[in-house]
Every structure is written in C-alpha cells, then in structure tokens.
Amino acid sequence: MTDRLHLAIIAGDGIGPEVIGQAVRVLEAVLPSGVDYTSTEYPFGAGHYLATGEVLSDESLAALKQHDAILLGAVGGDPADPRLAGGIVERGLLLKLRFALDHYVNLRPAEIVPGVASPLAQPGDVDFVVVREGTEGPYAGNGGVLRDGTPHAIATEVSVNTEYGVERVVRFAFELAQRRPRKKLTLVHKKNVLVFAGFMWQRVVDRIAAEYPDVVVDYLHVDAATIFMVTDPSRFDVIVTDNLFGDIITDLAAAIAGGIGLAASGNINPAGEFPSMFEPVHGSAPDIAGQGKADPTAAIGSVALLLEQSGHRDAADRVRAAVRADLDARGDVARSTSEIGDAIIARLST
Numbered sequence: 115m116t117d118r119l120h121l122a123i124i125a126g127d128g129i130g131p132e133v134i135g136q137a138v139r140v141l142e143a144v145l146p147s148g149v150d151y152t153s154t155e156y157p158f159g160a161g162h163y164l165a166t167g168e169v170l171s172d173e174s175l176a177a178l179k180q181h182d183a184i185l186l187g188a189v190g191g192d193p194a195d196p197r198l199a200g201g202i203v204e205r206g207l208l209l210k211l212r213f214a215l216d217h218y219v220n221l222r223p224a225e226i227v228p229g230v231a232s233p234l235a236q237p238g239d240v241d242f243v244v245v246r247e248g249t250e251g252p253y254a255g256n257g258g259v260l261r262d263g264t265p266h267a268i269a270t271e272v273s274v275n276t277e278y279g280v281e282r283v284v285r286f287a288f289e290l291a292q293r294r295p296r297k298k299l300t301l302v303h304k305k306n307v308l309v310f311a312g313f314m315w316q317r318v319v320d321r322i323a324a325e326y327p328d329v330v331v332d333y334l335h336v337d338a339a340t341i342f343m344v345t346d347p348s349r350f351d352v353i354v355t356d357n358l359f360g361d362i363i364t365d366l367a368a369a370i371a372g373g374i375g376l377a378a379s380g381n382i383n384p385a386g387e388f389p390s391m392f393e394p395v396h397g398s399a400p401d402i403a404g405q406g407k408a409d410p411t412a413a414i415g416s417v418a419l420l421l422e423q424s425g426h427r428d429a430a431d432r433v434r435a436a437v438r439a440d441l442d443a444r445g446d447v448a449r450s451t452s453e454i455g456d457a458i459i460a461r462l463s464t
C-alpha cells in the first residue's frame with residue numbers, strides 16, 4: 115500500500131466531466147484519512163485542442179508523469195468536425211499517453227452482477243477479464259497513404275507485434291488466470307489469416323503455458339469469440355488478445371454484462387515506472403452529453419481498479435460493494451448521473 119496518491123484528472127469531453135465528477139466524489143469518500151492525497155485537473159481533450167491548439171505537449175506529458183495515477187473520463191468530439199479529423203485527439207492524447215506511460219496491460223473486467231439485466235437470452239455466467247495489449251498492434255501508428263487523394267490511393271495500417279511486447283502481456287494474463295478460481299486463459303486472435311502475428315502470439319502462449327501447468331489454455335479466432343460471448347459466455351475466464359481485437363470485444367463484453375455505462379478499465383504499467391491510467395471503457399458519448407443521462411458506474415468502477423492498483427484494497431472493495439448494492443436495487447427507474455453517484459456514495463460502508 116502506498117500512502118501517497120497524487121492524482122491527475124483528465125475529465126475530457128462530452129460525458130467525461132459528468133461521470134468523472136461522480137467518480138472523484140466516490141474516490142474522496144473512501145480514501146483512508148492517512149493518505150497524502152492531492153488531485154490536479156488537466157483540461158486535455160478535443161475542447162482544449164480546439165480552444166488552444168494543444169493536444170498533449172511534451173511539458174504536459176512530463177507533468178502527468180509526476181503523478182501516481184491518472185483518472186480519465188473520455189476524449190473525442192464530434193466525429194463530423196473536420197478540425198478533429200484523423201483521430202487527432204484520440205491518437206495524440208489517449209494513445210500517446212498509453213504508449214508514453216507504457217500501459218501495456220489494458221485490463222477490462224466483465225461481470226453480470228445481481229440486479230443487472232443482460233440482453234442475452236440466457237445470460238449464464240458472465241465473469242471474465244479481458245487483458246488487452248495496450249501499446250502495439252494496429253494502433254501503433256505504423257502506416258500511411260500513398261497517392262493520397264487519387265483514385266489509386268493506398269492506405270496501410272500495419273499491426274506491430276514484438277516478441278517482447280506479446281510476452282509481457284501474455285505473462286500478466288497467465289498470472290491473473292492463476293489467481294482466479296477457474297484458472298483458464300483463452301488467446302483470442304485470427305491466426306488462420308493473420309499468420310505472422312497470430313503464430314507469434316500462439317508461440318508465446320505455448321511457451322509461457324509450460325510455466326503455468328495449472329492454467330487451462332484455450333484458443334479462439336476472434337470472430338468465433340464474438341459468437342461464444344453471446345451464446346456461451348461462461349467459457350471465458352481470462353482472455354488475452356491484441357489491441358484492436360481487445361478494443362472491439364470489450365465493447366461487446368460490456369454490452370452483454372449490462373451495458374457500456376457499467377464497464378470499467380485500467381491502463382496498467384505493472385512495474386509502476388509510470389502512472390497507470392483508469393477510465394471507463396466508453397467514449398465521450400456526444401449523443402447524450404450535457405443531459406445528465408450518462409451512467410457514472412463505469413467511471414466509479416474504474417476508481418475501484420485505481421484503488422486496487424494503488425494498494426488500497428479495502429477501499430476498492432468498499433467501492434465495488436456499493437456499486438453492486440446499487441445495481442441490485444436499481445430496477446427500471448431512470449436516474450440521473452448525479453443521482454446514481456449519490457446512491458453509490460450512500461451505500462459506501464464505513
């Protein structure tokens with residue numbers, strides 16, 4: 115346990131500030147009194163970029179590195195705004211942070227808890243964790259356009275997979291699987307077509323599996339994984355996968371586990387060389403921004419992951435218990451963002 119938490123808050127765009135407002139209230143309500151806690155808000159996001167021209171300067175990155183953890187809402191503005199073309203904020207801020215802070219583990223748990231309705235006809239057990247690689251794959255920025263603007267333009271987006279990068283995230287996933295009761299790890303890839311990267315992932319999994327003989331190892335092509343996530347989610351325990359597949363299947367995982375408004379995540383730098391960053395799986399949801407409709411539960415669940423990673427396990431458990439109690443009592447009554455925050459805070463045990 116660390117007794118210092120100097121937190122950076124990037125509330126971001128759209129519903130980001132709405133959900134982060136509630137998440138910070140919860141965090142501050144559960145932090146043990148002896149912790150040296152400070153919070154610093156940073157304005158980064160699409161709005162800040164449009165107002166100032168800064169996405170994330172080197173000085174800002176250096177300032178963020180001084181913190182113990184980062185809590186992020188969501189970034190991204192109107193996709194139709196030509197000034198934001200090319201994912202300038204998503205890539206220049208969010209991905210830049212994940213890469214610069216070496217967040218090679220993108221941890222995304224999915225669980226149906228009592229009181230939560232799943233759209234699945236027969237929900238079964240949804241209780242798995244996706245370990246998504248966070249620094250490589252097609253998101254690494256290796257690509258370009260030839261003959262741009264002509265009828266013969268060629269666009270490439272190269273998936274980068276290093277043995278080093280794959281090995282460290284696969285090892286993390288095995289460690290996690292070994293600590294869980296079912297001890298099962300599923301590699302999700304597309305090795306029947308993406309043979310160069312897929313074979314590397316499989317080879318690394320096979321090699322590391324020898325060190326974890328009590329972990330059952332499975333493989334699924336990503337397309338089949340989406341079938342089983344809907345028809346038989348109980349077959350998953352820990353999933354390890356690359357950056358792109360992990361992005362896609364975790365929105366699906368969120369949907370089957372009660373909705374994107376509930377899905378928390380952590381961008382983890384396991385060795386603690388750099389601050390880890392915690393954020394809901396969802397984006398800035400411009401379609402509901404400013405209406406008090408956003409569910410802050412995903413952001414609050416991300417606070418639980420932050421507390422856990424910072425060594426405050428009791429506080430993390432208190433947040434999770436309060437979220438569970440609230441979900442169990444929620445019913446069909448529509449509540450505003452702040453009403454959900456109030457209800458969860460009221461359920462925090464002492």
Ligand SMILES: NC(=O)C1=CN([C@@H]2O[C@H](COP(=O)(O)OP(=O)(O)OC[C@H]3O[C@@H](n4cnc5c(N)ncnc54)[C@H](O)[C@@H]3O)[C@@H](O)[C@H]2O)C=CC1
Binds near residue numbers: 188190400402
């Ligand atoms: N980590 C991040 O900062 C991310 C940013 N984005 C960015 O966010 C913007 C919008 O992206 P979309 O593809 O529309 O994905 P989105 O996740 O923002 O929204 C998808 C759907 O889920 C709903 N939704 C999302 N969060 C919710 C919540 N907490 N409560 C209730 N409903 C919620 C939205 O209203 C929308 O109908 C884009 O600019 C995108 O690039 C997208 C994903 C992640």
Ligand SMILES: CC(C)CC(=O)C(=O)O
Binds near residue numbers: 204205209361395
């Ligand atoms: C906006 C993307 C860069 C990120 C994303 O969708 C995610 O991490 O889930």
Ligand SMILES: [Mg+2]
Binds near residue numbers: 361362365395
């Ligand atoms: Mg996503």
